[in-house]
Amino acid sequence: MTYNFTVSPDFNPNHLSGWFIFNTWLQKAIGEGIHLELYDDFDSQRKGISEDKFDLIYANPYDASLLVRQKGFVPLVSPCNKSDEAIIAVRADSSVAAVEELMPGLRISSTDDPDVNMMCMIMLEPCDLNAENTVLHRSDTYVIVAKHLINNEADVGFFLEETYNELSNVIRSQLRPLVQSQIQIINHVLLVGPGLAHKREEMLEALLAMTDDEKGLGVLESLGFPRWIAVSQEDTEFMIDLMDTLED
Amino acid sequence: MVVDMSPDDLIGEHRKVLLTYHDGTVRQVLVTNVETPIPDGRLIVSRTDQKGIITHVNQSFVDMAGYSEEELVGAPHYILRHPDMPAAAFQMLWDTLREKKKWHGYVKNLRKDGGFYWVYATVIPNIRNGQLMGYTSVRRKPSRTKVREAEELYKTLSQG
Numbered sequence: 001m002t003y004n005f006t007v008s009p010d011f012n013p014n015h016l017s018g019w020f021i022f023n024t025w026l027q028k029a030i031g032e033g034i035h036l037e038l039y040d041d042f043d044s045q046r047k048g049i050s051e052d053k054f055d056l057i058y059a060n061p062y063d064a065s066l067l068v069r070q071k072g073f074v075p076l077v078s079p080c081n082k083s084d085e086a087i088i089a090v091r092a093d094s095s096v097a098a099v100e101e102l103m104p105g106l107r108i109s110s111t112d113d114p115d116v117n118m119m120c121m122i123m124l125e126p127c128d129l130n131a132e133n134t135v136l137h138r139s140d141t142y143v144i145v146a147k148h149l150i151n152n153e154a155d156v157g158f159f160l161e162e163t164y165n166e167l168s169n170v171i172r173s174q175l176r177p178l179v180q181s182q183i184q185i186i187n188h189v190l191l192v193g194p195g196l197a198h199k200r201e202e203m204l205e206a207l208l209a210m211t212d213d214e215k216g217l218g219v220l221e222s223l224g225f226p227r228w229i230a231v232s233q234e235d236t237e238f239m240i241d242l243m244d245t246l247e248d
Numbered sequence: 249m250v251v252d253m254s255p256d257d258l259i260g261e262h263r264k265v266l267l268t269y270h271d272g273t274v275r276q277v278l279v280t281n282v283e284t285p286i287p288d289g290r291l292i293v294s295r296t297d298q299k300g301i302i303t304h305v306n307q308s309f310v311d312m313a314g315y316s317e318e319e320l321v322g323a324p325h326y327i328l329r330h331p332d333m334p335a336a337a338f339q340m341l342w343d344t345l346r347e348k349k350k351w352h353g354y355v356k357n358l359r360k361d362g363g364f365y366w367v368y369a370t371v372i373p374n375i376r377n378g379q380l381m382g383y384t385s386v387r388r389k390p391s392r393t394k395v396r397e398a399e400e401l402y403k404t405l406s407q408g
Contacts, residue, residue, distance in 0.1 A: 099288055123289055125368065126389045181289040185306060237376060238384065242293065245370040245386040248352065 002033040003055040003196050006048065008188060009039050010060055010113045012163055013141070018222030019058075025219045029206040030199050040140065042112050055196040060084070061186045062114040065240045073191035074200065075236040077207050077228035084188065085161040085181045086119035091149055092176045099126060099179050102156070104133035109145045109154035112138055118246055119181045120158040143167065150174045162224075186239060189231055204230060250275040257314075258362040265331040269324070279331060282363035285389070286312060292367065292387040298380055300325045314360035325385075330358040334405035341371060345383060348373050354390055354398035366395045 005026075007019050016038070023036040034056065039045040042063075048054060049067065059067055061084060067073040090096050106129055110117050121130065137154055139145045142163045149157040150171070161180060164172075190207070192200050207228045210216030220227060250273060255262065260280035267275050286292070292312055295304040305313075305320050313320060313328060320327070329338070333356050344351040350372045356364050367387035374381045 122388055126288070126391050128391045128393050179288045181291075182287075182308070183289075183291045185293065234376075237374070238295070241372055241374055241384040242386060244350070245372050245384060246291075 002035050004053055005034050005036045005056040005058075006045060006054050007036070007038055007058040008060040008063065009042055009045055010111070010116070010160055010163075011058075012166055012224060014166060015222065015224050018219070018224065021222045022219050025210075025215070026203070026206075030202050032196075032199065042114065052193075055193045057191050057193070058188055059191050060113070060115050060188055061239055061243050062118070064189055064191065064236060065243055067191050067193075068236055068240060072194045074197060074233060075231040076190045076192055076200065076204055078187045078189045078231050079223070079225035080227045080229045082162070082187060082225050083184050084115055084119075084186045085183060086116045086123070087159045087161050087164045087180045088120050088123055088178045089146075089149065089157045089159055089164065089175045090155065090178050091152070092174050094155075094176065096155075096178060099123060102127050102129060104129065106134040107137065107153070107155045108134050108158060109137045109139055109148035109156070110158035111140065111142060111145060113158075113160060115186070116158050116160050119183070122246060123179050123181060143171070146171045146175060186242065189236060189239075190228070191236075253278045253360065253362065257360055260362070262362050267329060267331055269326050269329070271324075273324075277331060277358060278362045279358065279364075280362040282361070284312065284359060284363055284365045286365060286367065286387075288389065290389070294320075294325070294385050295374070295382055296325050296385070297382045300383070302327075303382065312359070312365050313357070314363075319360075328357040330356040330364055332356050332364075332399075332402065332406070334402050336405045337402065345371060345373055348375065348380070354394055355387070356398075356402075357387075366390050366398075368394070 005023060020036060023034055027034050057067060096102060137148060139148060142159055145157040146167055148154040208230060210220055211227045255278065258278055258280055260282045262278045262280045265277050265279055267277055290308045292308045293306040294302055294309050296302050302320050302323050302325055305317055310317050337353060341351050350370060352370050355367050355369045357367060358364055368390040369385060369387045371383055371385045374384055
């Protein structure tokens with residue numbers, strides 16, 4: 001039998017091959033066939049989730065709620081030292097120095113990443129900005145968000161912190177972070193579904209032991225973090241509660 | 249009467265106020281007019297048990313409250329209650345939570361140094377397998393417009 005694995009579309013494109021390398025490693029580690037399917041956008045992936053297509057998901061915090069509380073997924077691990085943070089950026093030559101200077105009519109460029117958009121809109125609340133008095137332009141990628149900003153097609157851009165920091169020097173030199181979230185307790189989590197849950201303990205052991213050999217370390221490097229850390233059901237339930245509080 | 253705030257910890261001129269909490273505890277608090285705004289991007293997170301005793305706090309909570317983590321964990325959440333907050337606001341909070349619903353509101357919190365900070369707070373019950381285990385509270389930086397509206401409202405509730 002072949003199981004199905006997917007990754008939240010907000011992964012850094014630089015790590016695209018890393019997820020295929022990881023999938024190959026995982027199949028060997030647990031002796032099962034796993035097909036990795038990646039998506040360009042969240043809506044397409046969510047359609048697959050709603051059709052119960054997947055047995056293993058590296059999920060963003062926004063989707064974790066549905067997966068854990070409605071689809072019966074259980075947590076395995078999260079990447080170490082890799083919490084989800086968001087940045088609102090302006091052009092480097094912008095006269096705006098603080099969030100409070102932003103005004104209604106603000107033009108925002110963002111992707112369809114729900115976590116980032118939620119965190120960034122929360123950071124705009126102190127200046128009475130919301131979905132009703134701002135103009136949102138959706139972009140497919142963070143690079144395009146950056147370009148909209150640089151080309152003065154938007155006043156601010158919403159970025160996942162990790163992706164912002166990995167933009168090219170040429171692009172980043174034309175931008176400036178205006179505000180950055182410091183939440184520290186929201187992160188992606190690898191979740192296993194009911195169809196593969198019988199392999200949970202074996203997978204957990206293998207994932208945590210990846211740092212024990214060069215091959216595992218190499219795979220982790222291709223993913224962009226040093227190791228996995230185990231995540232309990234309660235850790236995930238707490239994070240889901242937290243996400244719930246951030247939605248009005 | 250609980251007297252756990254010390255003038256030595258205060259910043260600015262202060263007044264003494266006696267607070268009586270729902271469990272009958274009477275506490276003397278020391279209150280200044282010094283506001284500490286929440287830094288941009290921070291979320292203040294805490295969890296309590298079913299009785300409102302703090303079980304978890306994040307660093308932003310520690311930083312804003314002015315208490316150490318050791319002082320906060322195990323303390324009742326009302327340690328943060330500012331005398332300018334009307335009892336009616338907290339009554340609405342608990343009425344909502346008893347219905348196992350989410351509560352939102354603008355809250356003025358008391359710091360250990362007698363100062364205060366305003367938050368937009370959200371509290372939800374933590375339900376596990378149908379059982380209430382406690383509450384999670386997340387607070388974020390509020391709009392000043394909303395804070396002014398809340399201050400005016402709370403004045404009328406306190407006078408009512």
